[in-house]
Amino acid sequence: MAYDLMVLGGGPAGYLAAERAAHAGLSVLLVEKRFIGGVCLNEGCIPSKALLYSAKMLEQARHGAAFGVKIPEAALVHVDVLARKEKVVKMLVSGVKAKLKKNGVTVIEAEGMLKGRTAEGYVLVANGTEHIGRNLLIATGSVPILPPITGLAESIASGYALTNREVLSLKEVPATLTVIGGGVIGLEMASYYAAAGSKVTVVEMLERIGGPLDAQIADALLTQLKKKAIAFELGAKVTTIGINGTATVAYEKNGKTETLAGDKVLVSIGRRPFTSDIGLESIGVETERGRIPTDDQGRTNRPGVYAAGDVNGVSMLAHTAYREAEVVVNHLLGKRDRMRYDAIPSVIYTQPEVACVGETSESAAKKGMEVDAVKLPMTYSGRYVAENERGEGFVKVLVEKHSRRMVGVHLIGSYASEIIYGAALMVETEMRVEDVRELVFPHPTVSEVIREAMFEF
Ligand code: NAI
Numbered sequence: 001m002a003y004d005l006m007v008l009g010g011g012p013a014g015y016l017a018a019e020r021a022a023h024a025g026l027s028v029l030l031v032e033k034r035f036i037g038g039v040c041l042n043e044g045c046i047p048s049k050a051l052l053y054s055a056k057m058l059e060q061a062r063h064g065a066a067f068g069v070k071i072p073e074a075a076l077v078h079v080d081v082l083a084r085k086e087k088v089v090k091m092l093v094s095g096v097k098a099k100l101k102k103n104g105v106t107v108i109e110a111e112g113m114l115k116g117r118t119a120e121g122y123v124l125v126a127n128g129t130e131h132i133g134r135n136l137l138i139a140t141g142s143v144p145i146l147p148p149i150t151g152l153a154e155s156i157a158s159g160y161a162l163t164n165r166e167v168l169s170l171k172e173v174p175a176t177l178t179v180i181g182g183g184v185i186g187l188e189m190a191s192y193y194a195a196a197g198s199k200v201t202v203v204e205m206l207e208r209i210g211g212p213l214d215a216q217i218a219d220a221l222l223t224q225l226k227k228k229a230i231a232f233e234l235g236a237k238v239t240t241i242g243i244n245g246t247a248t249v250a251y252e253k254n255g256k257t258e259t260l261a262g263d264k265v266l267v268s269i270g271r272r273p274f275t276s277d278i279g280l281e282s283i284g285v286e287t288e289r290g291r292i293p294t295d296d297q298g299r300t301n302r303p304g305v306y307a308a309g310d311v312n313g314v315s316m317l318a319h320t321a322y323r324e325a326e327v328v329v330n331h332l333l334g335k336r337d338r339m340r341y342d343a344i345p346s347v348i349y350t351q352p353e354v355a356c357v358g359e360t361s362e363s364a365a366k367k368g369m370e371v372d373a374v375k376l377p378m379t380y381s382g383r384y385v386a387e388n389e390r391g392e393g394f395v396k397v398l399v400e401k402h403s404r405r406m407v408g409v410h411l412i413g414s415y416a417s418e419i420i421y422g423a424a425l426m427v428e429t430e431m432r433v434e435d436v437r438e439l440v441f442p443h444p445t446v447s448e449v450i451r452e453a454m455f456e457f
Helices: 012-023 038-043 045-062 078-102 152-157 184-196 215-227 318-332 361-366 382-387 416-428 433-437 448-454
Strands: 002-008 028-031 106-108 112-117 122-126 129-138 142-144 176-180 199-203 231-233 236-243 247-253 256-262 264-267 271-273 305-307 346-348 354-358 371-377 394-400 406-412
Touching: 002 012, 002 122, 012 028, 012 038, 012 078, 012 129, 012 318, 028 122, 028 129, 038 045, 038 078, 045 078, 045 184, 078 106, 129 318, 152 236, 152 264, 176 184, 176 247, 176 256, 184 199, 184 215, 184 264, 184 346, 199 256, 215 231, 215 354, 215 394, 215 406, 247 264, 305 318, 346 416, 354 416, 361 371, 361 406, 371 448, 394 448, 406 416, 416 448, 433 448
Parallel strands: 002 028, 002 129, 028 106, 129 305, 176 199, 176 264, 199 231
Antiparallel strands: 112 122, 122 129, 142 271, 236 247, 247 256, 346 354, 354 406, 371 394, 394 406
């Protein structure tokens, strides 16, 4: 029998596509070599959020006195935090498995390899058996970039250097932690381990943290993280990791080579699509610098072969993957849909949280888009003031000059991660300043700063 759809990879793109397609009545096979739920559920988004929430609770407990709550001996017990993280992951993974089962998806937990095409469809080998599918979704995700840093392979093999996987399960809190890369993973893990008691230094190649973040937001985040005793070496490119009882990182800064010794080193310098060793060549799917290019319906260069999630290298975020997966399934079902990337929110779950959607001043300028920007402190919100002592959160809204359409919203401060979807909706639906002014926001909430910003244009 040939399946209507075979899905290779059981992360957010793969499991959601499988679930949705089966729910719509298609026969679906899902093949996953490691964990159902992929990196997001098992070694990324979810476990890191569990750790960061414990760090947030600790911080609140430590600063409780300012709010009339005295907790004299607040302490983080790392092993208990890890145990809770495991429990959270287990619960969510079993939830995904249950949904797949309920919808009638055939799941094989083994490595899958593509092996050409027959008259009936594409061939996928798993557990020594050949499976055939009329359509195929490649959702094999991404892996950490491991650059040509001298000594990196040895440091990883000996347990001194960690990737996103190991850093989430360290049995003990290292006294000192060096984080290579001040991007999303680096900053989130620096936040957790600093709260847990490590002396953390982030070594970042660029002069700023957070990659494509709005520059004012990135500066504010840097200031806040420094206040939490996280040290930063910016404009510092790591070249070597040496192990000699400790892990010594060598980096180039201002033309000089400097060194930094630490107990552990986290390597978080980005991820790359995973497309090797899955037999893509056997079915003629083209790759471009390791990623699988797709059109706005998730189609690759081969008929009936789709790709979604990190593997297409467009926007390596779980929520993008979900939407891409839905677009693919809708296309298979003959429903009109297409993928749009203009209003995809992104969040960094540090304390304070950062959340953004749409254009930054820099990206707008690059596109030749003329924008007006308004920056308002979150202290405009009654709830923010009630809940934050000397909080420095703010919102920055960008509006296209000629149309007065909202094109970007950037937040740093409490609830940013939960507020941003509303802002994404405004950007996605091209709301103008006047449209947002007419909306009623719940009071008192921090989200009101967005509405308030509308009256500054
Ligand atoms: P990233 O791309 O966010 O940041 C990597 C950083 O490493 C960059 O700032 C880069 O300049 C720096 N770098 C590169 N080479 C270097 C060198 N030799 N020395 C010093 N610095 C160097 O990558 P990251 O943090 O590894 O995250 C990977 C992916 O995971 C991202 O695509 C992100 O979207 C996703 N992710 C998303 C999260 C979220 O949405 N909250 C959380 C965690 C990960």
